[in-house]
Amino acid sequence: MSSSAENPTLTAEITKPSTEIATETAQSAKKITLKTSDDQIFEVEESVAMEFATVKSFFEDAPSSTDTVPLPNVPAKPFSQVIEFCKEQIKFKANPDETEKKRSNSEFVKEKTNEDLVEMIPVANYLEIKDLLDVLNQAVADRIQNRSVEYVRSFFGIDNDFTSEEEALLREEHAWAFEDVDED
Amino acid sequence: MKANSLIRKTKRKKLKAGKETDCAGKSISNLPEEVLEHIVSFLPIHEAIRTSILSKKWQNLWKSTPNLSFDGRDSPKRKLFMDFVERVLVLRGPSNIETFRLSCEAKDDQSRIGTWISAAVNRNVKDLYLVLSDIESSFVFPRCLFNCKTLTEFEIDMLFILKLPSSISLPCLKILSLRQVTFIDDQSTQQLFSLPNLVELEIYECNWKNLVWVTICAPKLQQLAIYESLESTPANSGGCHVRIFRTHLAHFSCCGTLSNEFCLDESSVVETFIFLNSDGDRRPRETACRSYKLLEGISSVKTLYLTTDVVDVLDHASDLLAFPLEFRNLTSLIFESDELNLHSAGFWHIIYNSPNLRSLYFSDVTFCTLQVSSFRCEVPFL
Numbered sequence: 001m002s003s004s005a006e007n008p009t010l011t012a013e014i015t016k017p018s019t020e021i022a023t024e025t026a027q028s029a030k031k032i033t034l035k036t037s038d039d040q041i042f043e044v045e046e047s048v049a050m051e052f053a054t055v056k057s058f059f060e061d062a063p064s065s066t067d068t069v070p071l072p073n074v075p076a077k078p079f080s081q082v083i084e085f086c087k088e089q090i091k092f093k094a095n096p097d098e099t100e101k102k103r104s105n106s107e108f109v110k111e112k113t114n115e116d117l118v119e120m121i122p123v124a125n126y127l128e129i130k131d132l133l134d135v136l137n138q139a140v141a142d143r144i145q146n147r148s149v150e151y152v153r154s155f156f157g158i159d160n161d162f163t164s165e166e167e168a169l170l171r172e173e174h175a176w177a178f179e180d181v182d183e184d
Numbered sequence: 185m186k187a188n189s190l191i192r193k194t195k196r197k198k199l200k201a202g203k204e205t206d207c208a209g210k211s212i213s214n215l216p217e218e219v220l221e222h223i224v225s226f227l228p229i230h231e232a233i234r235t236s237i238l239s240k241k242w243q244n245l246w247k248s249t250p251n252l253s254f255d256g257r258d259s260p261k262r263k264l265f266m267d268f269v270e271r272v273l274v275l276r277g278p279s280n281i282e283t284f285r286l287s288c289e290a291k292d293d294q295s296r297i298g299t300w301i302s303a304a305v306n307r308n309v310k311d312l313y314l315v316l317s318d319i320e321s322s323f324v325f326p327r328c329l330f331n332c333k334t335l336t337e338f339e340i341d342m343l344f345i346l347k348l349p350s351s352i353s354l355p356c357l358k359i360l361s362l363r364q365v366t367f368i369d370d371q372s373t374q375q376l377f378s379l380p381n382l383v384e385l386e387i388y389e390c391n392w393k394n395l396v397w398v399t400i401c402a403p404k405l406q407q408l409a410i411y412e413s414l415e416s417t418p419a420n421s422g423g424c425h426v427r428i429f430r431t432h433l434a435h436f437s438c439c440g441t442l443s444n445e446f447c448l449d450e451s452s453v454v455e456t457f458i459f460l461n462s463d464g465d466r467r468p469r470e471t472a473c474r475s476y477k478l479l480e481g482i483s484s485v486k487t488l489y490l491t492t493d494v495v496d497v498l499d500h501a502s503d504l505l506a507f508p509l510e511f512r513n514l515t516s517l518i519f520e521s522d523e524l525n526l527h528s529a530g531f532w533h534i535i536y537n538s539p540n541l542r543s544l545y546f547s548d549v550t551f552c553t554l555q556v557s558s559f560r561c562e563v564p565f566l
Contacts, residue, residue: 122214162239171237
């Protein structure tokens with residue numbers, strides 16, 4: 001792990017009290033090293049990393065691999081938030097409680113900015129974390145409801161590739177769907 | 185080297201490191217259509233259609249949204265609403281419908297509504313909810329609805345006569361909830377209540393007047409709730425005899441005046457609510473027999489909620505209490521509402537014949553005509 005000396009190492013426990021790290025080491029929980037697109041190194045507990053279907057299938061192909069797993073599509077910032085989510089999810093795997101899980105999920109998205117959510121979606125999709133994708137997609141859908149077309153474009157960073165004539169035509173064509181809807 | 189396969193797999197969506205926010209903005213547009221469709225599917229249909237003018241990529245995403253919910257009950261422009269539903273169904277194309285929810289006044293659009301229901305069935309609908317008012321007596325569901333291979337949840341709230349075909353095949357139906365409907369005959373109703381995969385059956389304020397004998401025999405049924413309508417059965421009719429046969433329920437609720445007879449036969453239940461209201465009962469002896477029969481059938485119950493009328497009414501048929509009603513598994517007995525007459529033979533009969541009773545709750549109960557001597561009754565386990 002010489003690379004971790006050169007790069008800043010962000011362990012998944014970074015925000016956790018040190019006692020927890022101690023107990024985890026005592027149980028010698030296996031760590032998996034992942035490298036993000038912006039060359040940040042993350043050491044993640046195996047159980048957390050196995051939540052990422054993409055990484056899981058990688059280890060199914062090579063069970064004994066100790067290589068650093070490159071995640072070329074995953075920038076560090078959304079990735080650390082994704083890890084935060086998966087750590088919570090694991091608790092519910094051992095101890096299923098649907099109401100508490102829902103509460104925890106809605107708490108998770110509530111704290112996030114629009115940008116956070118939008119950045120996490122491609123990461124969740126690439127890592128194939130279905131539960132997170134459901135939570136995020138629902139959350140962004142909630143945030144764009146009753147918003148104007150312009151607002152939604154800037155929310156997602158969508159480039160409008162219609163010409164103004166095309167757009168006017170479409171608006172006219174879809175006028176029936178805009179009845180009774182208040183533009184903001 | 186193995187890592188290479190991971191990279192190769194995803195090479196085409198490789199992000200450029202560096203300007204992160206810029207990347208993120210682009211990356212959402214680079215997402216596969218399924219993900220964008222998934223986002224759109226969480227939007228109400230109006231909003232989903234609005235996404236079509238975001239960009240070319242988004243133009244047709246709404247057409248595959250599987251959840252369609254139309255609520256026109258408070259819509260001041262009824263015609264506009266009905267045309268809207270029609271256009272969505274025509275324009276959305278051939279993708280599957282998972283949920284179809286329609287709430288509106290049916291009025292003279294009955295055939296149109298029938299067509300929409302057929303369209304949902306043809307698109308393999310799973311959950312169908314219909315809250316329709318102002319229905320003409322001629323309204324009939326399209327026949328295909330009762331042969332729908334995918335229907336899993338079916339809820340209707342419709343004040344109308346539910347005409348059923350002679351043969352019903354709903355192999356996936358798990359949840360059935362019927363509100364306000366009038367059943368038409370024993371045979372077809374029984375078929376509907378005895379579907380092979382039914383797990384939850386709710387019958388709220390329905391009219392049983394055309395029925396005489398109905399058996400509910402659904403091997404997978406876990407939850408059964410029957411709320412009688414207060415005015416459904418004329419006082420001189422004997423009501424319907426409903427037999428719940430070979431069914432193992434986790435939960436059973438029965439609320440009303442017992443104008444119909446309900447009994448469990450070769451069946452078991454864990455938790456039961458019986459909320460009887462016998463105010464102004466003109467046939468107390470019959471109600472007493474029905475209450476007794478109902479209690480007799482649930483002898484396997486562990487937790488039992490009763491209104492005090494259930495036991496009070498038994499005093500009108502005290503001869504029945506000579507036959508023991510035993511509740512071997514009963515551990516919690518909860519009484520709700522009104523006054524409890526501690527002289528009621530029925531009350532003590534249940535208490536004495538529940539050898540494993542651990543807790544007895546009275547919630548909002550007033551004890552009437554309580555005499556000191558009543559307390560002397562020995563209840564060894566309390």
